[in-house]
Amino acid sequence: MPVEPEAFRHVLRHVPTSVTVVSGMVGGVPMGLSVGSFVPVSLEPPLVGFFVAETSATWPKILPTETFCVSVLAEDQARLSRRFAVSSTVAGQFAGAGLPCSPAGLPVLDGAVAWVDCRLHNAHEAGDHLLVLGLVEDLGVGSGSAPLVHHLGGYRRPHDLDPLV
DSSP states (O other): OOOOOOHHHHHHHTSSEEOOEEEETTOOOOOOOEEOOOOEETTTTTEEEEEEEOOOSHHHHHHHGGGEEEOOBOOOOOOOOHHSSOOOHHHHHHHTTOOOOTTTTBOOTTOOOOEEEEEEEEHHHHHTTEEEEHHHHEEESSSSSBBOOTTEEEOOOOOOOOOOO
């Protein structure tokens, strides 16, 4: 018996995820989308991955450039994540966000906890999403703030990041 989408969504919303913005430069114009499924994948070679909905209007514009930067959002950047989660004008997305660039010239969101510059390694169909793998070319720690977390259908601030053991 197949799992119903509502049951799937209900159970898996209990799994906390990081909140990131994947950005790129398309013809000299910064573009980005909010992604809540960013994961480290491999040390050798250094790979990261994320999932993007096939319905994304932004990812198909970034994909042909074969480069992108992932900004890991800080706990005070929930509004910024929402801005990149909905289709909007490019100017509207980045307005007031602060836009330093990585050494590769890719947009990094000001105040992000960390950033990771990638070259497209490959992308695979995964149901109604694409699994995108990026070969890490550069990375750095940003603000040093606690990360923004998505849990139970909303944004959360981690209360305690100290190890329990």
